[in-house]
Amino acid sequence: MAIVGWHAGETQRQRGGGERKLVGTCSIGFQTCKRKMSIAGTSDPMGGNRATSDRYQELKSFDESKAGVKGLVDSGIVNIPRIFIRPPDEVEADEAEESLQYTVPVVDLGDLSSRRAETVSAVLEAARDVGFFQVVNHGIPVRFLEEMLAVTRAFHELPRDVKVRYYSREQNGKVKLDSNFDLYESKFANWRDTLFCVMGPDPLDPEELPPVCRDMYGKYSKEVQALGVTLFKLLSEALGLKPDYLADIDCPKGHAILGHYYPACPEPELTLGTSGHWDPDFLTILLQDSIGGLQFRYQNHWIDVPPVPGALVVNIGDLLQGKPMFSLQLISNDLFKSVEHRVLASKVGPRISIACFFTFYDYPTTRGSCCSNRLAGRYEFVGICRHLPLLDKILCFIISMLCIAILPYMYKARAIAVTAMLVKVSICCTVSHRVVVWYYVR
Ligand SMILES: O=C(O)CCC(=O)C(=O)O
Numbered sequence: 001m002a003i004v005g006w007h008a009g010e011t012q013r014q015r016g017g018g019e020r021k022l023v024g025t026c027s028i029g030f031q032t033c034k035r036k037m038s039i040a041g042t043s044d045p046m047g048g049n050r051a052t053s054d055r056y057q058e059l060k061s062f063d064e065s066k067a068g069v070k071g072l073v074d075s076g077i078v079n080i081p082r083i084f085i086r087p088p089d090e091v092e093a094d095e096a097e098e099s100l101q102y103t104v105p106v107v108d109l110g111d112l113s114s115r116r117a118e119t120v121s122a123v124l125e126a127a128r129d130v131g132f133f134q135v136v137n138h139g140i141p142v143r144f145l146e147e148m149l150a151v152t153r154a155f156h157e158l159p160r161d162v163k164v165r166y167y168s169r170e171q172n173g174k175v176k177l178d179s180n181f182d183l184y185e186s187k188f189a190n191w192r193d194t195l196f197c198v199m200g201p202d203p204l205d206p207e208e209l210p211p212v213c214r215d216m217y218g219k220y221s222k223e224v225q226a227l228g229v230t231l232f233k234l235l236s237e238a239l240g241l242k243p244d245y246l247a248d249i250d251c252p253k254g255h256a257i258l259g260h261y262y263p264a265c266p267e268p269e270l271t272l273g274t275s276g277h278w279d280p281d282f283l284t285i286l287l288q289d290s291i292g293g294l295q296f297r298y299q300n301h302w303i304d305v306p307p308v309p310g311a312l313v314v315n316i317g318d319l320l321q322g323k324p325m326f327s328l329q330l331i332s333n334d335l336f337k338s339v340e341h342r343v344l345a346s347k348v349g350p351r352i353s354i355a356c357f358f359t360f361y362d363y364p365t366t367r368g369s370c371c372s373n374r375l376a377g378r379y380e381f382v383g384i385c386r387h388l389p390l391l392d393k394i395l396c397f398i399i400s401m402l403c404i405a406i407l408p409y410m411y412k413a414r415a416i417a418v419t420a421m422l423v424k425v426s427i428c429c430t431v432s433h434r435v436v437v438w439y440y441v442r
């Protein structure tokens, strides 16, 4: 058994293409840190890295415009700024990839009382084999979904001067507009703006929401949370647990609604709407409009998730899988899959999508999961520290340092990996406000 560490938030959203390690302690969050991008570039005679600092300046002026990608498009650009350009090797890898025909599973949630066993096994199959599925007959009226897309679009199409008061990179802001939450960290910026609203577990003061979408976001929060409860019940049963298991450990409580706006892109082949990433939550329920572009990774191929009128897309997050984090993946001990997905940029637009992320969002629970005993799994849950007070951070740091000193003697083969992980954990505990979950990998 070993305690190991994993720092989830930052690497989640980068195009991986490969396997991620299944390791222990993790942190969860959507914060970004402002730091210079390090990219290859020509050194200038002053000893600095010209390309790096130019890029940083470009990122900064884009950010300071507070107008997002929508603002760029409104200014009439015909070429995308270079901060949005994907590295050529990524584009080449995409071009070289052969296509694979695969149909995303569709799970019918209608008439659950008479079709429960059938639905549970469909959910099990989709969550285990693919990690992505669409749900139909979920109970949220199509007209209502259309209205959600319309108010999200209306918000993003407000004049810049009206929207600007919501533009923020504040870590703890509950309602904020940004373009690229990881602007200063990612390899290239994405062609997307996002309205991010933390709707639960603590009720959001409606006054914080922009008036144009206030009413609908409040209503959608309730509808999507009820659907979340239904899905968590089915997922619990799929794990062989009592139906309320995942709801009882508060999986559906904390949730955020992300209203994405992908403007039409003049050079879509050079960038992406959303880079490849894994969702750092329990579960995501996504509403997409009819434009398309969402893809997920399956058997080393990008598979399209075609828009189905009235359907919602569901994907397992890292927390549920029990993969490298306290996720549905961790909870399910790797039975469920959290898979990489992305959104292509398009000449057609704007594309609107609305993601609902189920995760903690400051909820002060100390309850964890674990099916480890039941499923003879890999993880043994230890505890969660969330928004650590300073004293706890210091304690965490000291304990981690002690572990670093002692562990190499105990686990020689893993000494270097474990040490590196613990350094990350200590940094994470001391520097950030992220959630830190401790668990053992058997
Ligand atoms: O816009 C989409 O279709 C996907 C968005 C997404 O993956 C996310 O918000 O995590």
Ligand SMILES: [Fe+2]
Residues within 6 Å of the ligand: 277, 278, 279, 284, 341
């Ligand atoms: Fe996602």
